[in-house]
Amino acid sequence: MEDKVKQKYVNAGKVIQKARRHARDIAEPGTNYETIAEEIEGLIRDEGLEPAFPVNLSTNDRAAHYSPETSEERVLKESDVLKIDIGAHCEGYIADTALTVNTSGEYDEMIQTNREVLQAALDFLEPGVTVGELGTHIHNQVPDEYSVVRNLTGHSLDKFTQHAGLSIPNIRNSDETVFEEGDAVAIEPFLTKGSGKIKEGKKGNIYLHQGGNVRGRTERQLLKKIKNFNGLPFSSRWLDMSGREKMALKKLVQSGAVKHYPVLREVDKGVVTQAEHTVLVGADDGENIVTTRE
Incomplete structure (x- = not known):
């Protein structure tokens, strides 16, 4: 990995560390979900970077892909188990992290x-380890009272690419892909008291430009705005759309030009927790750099 690229990953990670601290401070009962997302995303922008994706605020059996809409009315409850998934990029190079909070103390x-399962994974990961070995190691750290979410995985990262082709399961597997020095990866085990399987729910508020041609004038104009996200996921909150543009976004989804992500939920409605850090494998003279960890 070139030093200038490594530094951009590290810079994104430093901003994410601040975002994590702020997220913990503001995720209090009674706080509006939109406020939480907007404040975290605003901090990233105030630091001179851009969000790599909309802040995910997935509660309880929702595992991922819930991001609030404009004029969101939901507020955080004391009983909520909230996964806060945050990303920032420095000229396309991404830091991706997640934490889980619950103020009731019931799920401490x-x-x-x-967190301990994630730390064990970070301690085990090094150049030469295979994806299968890491997944098996992660799985072996999980106590019997919890299940690993089987169909959510970690992933590789690349410039303006949040999921860069390599999936990193958190379960026993035989994938012989080798982690190499300089690989940028997000390691993110999810735990649940449910069955450990996720299904797609209702459509959320996260989108992704997929390409293709569109005909309508409003659709073309909206697509110009969307292309400014450089192929990274975005929220409708970021577009400040008119009524016609909201309809145009639906048409872009229908045409396949834009992907609309569904919210992911545990099939047995089991509570889900998540922990995640971004790692530059062996990037410091053979040692890992965990960019998002203080």
Whole structure:
């Protein structure tokens, strides 16, 4: 990995560390979900970077891909188990992290276990380890009272690419792909007291430009705005759309030019926790750089 590229990954990680601290401070009962997302995304922009994707605020059995809409009315409850998934990029080079909060204290043990599982993965990961070995190691760290979410994985990162082709399961597997020095990856185990399987729910508020031609004038104009996200996921909150543009976005989804992500939920409605850090494998003279960890 070139030094200038490494530095951009590190710079994104430093901003994300600030965003994590702020997220913990503001994720209090009674706080509006839109406020939480907007404040975290605003901090990233104030630091001179851009969000790599909309802040995900997935609660309880929702595992991923919930991001609030404009004029969101939902507020955080004391009983909510909130996964806060945050990303920032420095000229396209991404830092991706997630934490779980619950102010009631009921899920402290589960949240702490998830953190420990992630830490064990970070300690084990090094150049030469295979994806299968890492997944098996992660799986072996999970106590019997919890299940690993099987169909959510970590992933590789690349310039303006959040999911760069390599999936990193958190379960026993035989993938012989080798982690190499300089690989940028996000490691993110999810735990649950449910069955450990995720299904697609209703459409959320996260989108992705997929290409293709469109005909309508409003659709073309809106697509110009969307292309400014450089192929990274975006929220309708970021577009400040008119009524016609909202309809145009629906047409872009229908045409396949834009992907509309569904919210992911645990099939047995089991509570889900998440912990995630971004790693530059062996990038410091053979040692890992965990860009999002203080």
